[in-house]
Amino acid sequence: MRKVEICFSPELIHLHSLQGKIVVVVDIFRATSTMVAALANGISEIRTFADLEDCRAMKEQGFLIAGERNGLTAPGFEMGNSPVAYLNGDYEGRKLAMTTTNGTLAISKSSEADEILIGAFPNLGATIEYLQKKDQDVLIHCAGWKGMFNLEDSLYAGALVKSLEATHEASEDGALAMKALFEKEGHDLKGFLSQASHAKRLQNHNIESDIDFCLTLDLYSIIGKVEKEVLIAIEPH
Amino acid sequence: MRKVEICFSPELIHLHSLQGKIVVVVDIFRATSTMVAALANGISEIRTFADLEDCRAMKEQGFLIAGERNGLTAPGFEMGNSPVAYLNGDYEGRKLAMTTTNGTLAISKSSEADEILIGAFPNLGATIEYLQKKDQDVLIHCAGWKGMFNLEDSLYAGALVKSLEATHEASEDGALAMKALFEKEGHDLKGFLSQASHAKRLQNHNIESDIDFCLTLDLYSIIGKVEKEVLIAIEPH
Numbered sequence: 001m002r003k004v005e006i007c008f009s010p011e012l013i014h015l016h017s018l019q020g021k022i023v024v025v026v027d028i029f030r031a032t033s034t035m036v037a038a039l040a041n042g043i044s045e046i047r048t049f050a051d052l053e054d055c056r057a058m059k060e061q062g063f064l065i066a067g068e069r070n071g072l073t074a075p076g077f078e079m080g081n082s083p084v085a086y087l088n089g090d091y092e093g094r095k096l097a098m099t100t101t102n103g104t105l106a107i108s109k110s111s112e113a114d115e116i117l118i119g120a121f122p123n124l125g126a127t128i129e130y131l132q133k134k135d136q137d138v139l140i141h142c143a144g145w146k147g148m149f150n151l152e153d154s155l156y157a158g159a160l161v162k163s164l165e166a167t168h169e170a171s172e173d174g175a176l177a178m179k180a181l182f183e184k185e186g187h188d189l190k191g192f193l194s195q196a197s198h199a200k201r202l203q204n205h206n207i208e209s210d211i212d213f214c215l216t217l218d219l220y221s222i223i224g225k226v227e228k229e230v231l232i233a234i235e236p237h
Numbered sequence: 238m239r240k241v242e243i244c245f246s247p248e249l250i251h252l253h254s255l256q257g258k259i260v261v262v263v264d265i266f267r268a269t270s271t272m273v274a275a276l277a278n279g280i281s282e283i284r285t286f287a288d289l290e291d292c293r294a295m296k297e298q299g300f301l302i303a304g305e306r307n308g309l310t311a312p313g314f315e316m317g318n319s320p321v322a323y324l325n326g327d328y329e330g331r332k333l334a335m336t337t338t339n340g341t342l343a344i345s346k347s348s349e350a351d352e353i354l355i356g357a358f359p360n361l362g363a364t365i366e367y368l369q370k371k372d373q374d375v376l377i378h379c380a381g382w383k384g385m386f387n388l389e390d391s392l393y394a395g396a397l398v399k400s401l402e403a404t405h406e407a408s409e410d411g412a413l414a415m416k417a418l419f420e421k422e423g424h425d426l427k428g429f430l431s432q433a434s435h436a437k438r439l440q441n442h443n444i445e446s447d448i449d450f451c452l453t454l455d456l457y458s459i460i461g462k463v464e465k466e467v468l469i470a471i472e473p474h
Contacts, residue, residue, distance in 0.1 A: 006386075008245065008386060009249065011248065011249060011252070012246065012248060012249070012384065012385065012386075015248070015383065015384045015385050145410075146252065147249065147252045148249065148252050148409065148410070148411070149243075149245060149249075149409075149410055149411040149414070150410045151410035151413060151414055154410075154414060170432075172385065172386075172434055173382075173385070173386055173387045173388035173391070173433050173434050174385070174386040176388060176432050176433065177386070177388055177391060177414075177418055180418055180421060180422060180429070181414055181417055181418050181421070183421070184417060184418070184420070184421040185417060192417070195407075195413050196410050196413065197409055197410050
């Protein structure tokens with residue numbers, strides 16, 4: 001049986017072996033949810049940047065640029081970090097440059113893996129289908145919040161461990177714990193996460209529609225995959 | 238309302254502020270359970286050592302020395318790491334030197350706290366009583382396993398968060414998650430933990446009685462407290 005494990009923070013990723021594994025990077029509120037929404041709505045590729053100015057500079061290369069600071073679209077940027085902004089525009093074939101902190105760090109620290117996917121609830125089913133068809137062990141890399149455990153990324157990880165239980169054994173304690181937690185709280189993700197620190201921060205910014213979107217299952221059948229530091233959409237089949 | 242938070246690993250403790258808080262260090266299998274058993278059975282003080290030879294040298298100062306490597310009592314040592322070894326001997330007034338890895342690291346990395354306690358299930362109720370009488374916020378510092386999240390320490394943390402809910406708010410996501418997990422699995426700790434990586438390692442060493450002891454609630458009314466790097470027993474009142 002293949003194995004699945006969870007790393008709760010980029011600060012702990014050095015304790016895990018990545019070689020030969022598929023790593024699923026997850027930052028539910030909101031980086032990886034936004035990436036999946038963008039790819040499912042026509043964006044052809046995404047590049048991520050830790051630094052706001054590096055991201056801004058991509059505009060000259062024809063990229064749509066997305067960046068937020070303190071909950072507002074950053075000055076001069078066309079998009080914030082809201083996934084729902086991609087649902088009603090015409091983004092077909094556009095390239096996107098995004099600046100994120102936790103998500104970008106988790107992706108860059110996953111580079112030794114065989115493959116890097118981007119996880120979000122709106123394409124959970126497609127990601128599961130893809131992982132089940134591959135021979136590799138899976139590591140779910142939670143972006144966390146400034147290095148700390150966070151609830152939404154960990155619950156996504158629990159949902160993935162639970163969904164893979166027919167093919168992948170929970171091989172360490174984090175995976176066992178989050179699978180059990182998802183069994184208990186997965187029927188009402190929004191209710192449970194309303195207590196979470198990051199959800200509270202988001203609620204303060206009046207972005208209820210983003211939270212709803214980020215917690216909606218199986219809207220899309222695409223996979224988000226990092227290929228040579230560029231994020232693209234692939235089909236699970 | 239006071240606050241309670243969890244740090245899942247000594248590798249993450251730098252992300253937490255310790256000043257003004259009471260830190261409860263926990264290493265359920267088996268360091269802190271053994272410390273509580275020793276203090277409750279007559280040991281007057283415990284000093285901990287990361288290094289086996291430093292610990293061994295304490296014998297010349299009249300200390301009982303406890304050390305284990307690869308599941309066996311280390312050569313020349315009088316005690317291993319088994320808590321049940323303290324239940325039937327005459328240890329009244331003896332001083333103990335223990336070598337542990339994860340537990341010692343978690344204690345030394347907690348030194349900025351107002352107070353450091355040692356947590357274990359056999360004195361959970363007494364520790365709760367003590368914390369409820371104090372004005373400080375609480376941080377539960379899980380020793381983990383080689384820097385990683387582990388199930389038994391985290392479930393103890395969840396039990397403590399749950400037990401303090403009348404007086405201490407779960408102030409971050411780890412505390413919320415482990416409280417919920419304890420609510421789901423706390424009725425059968427041994428059954429749930431039998432899946433855990435460390436419990437499996439212990440079972441391989443045929444120390445079922447140690448596991449049973451470590452998961453038994455409220456045998457003792459003493460608190461384990463670190464005073465100037467020495468661990469002593471105090472009463473909760």
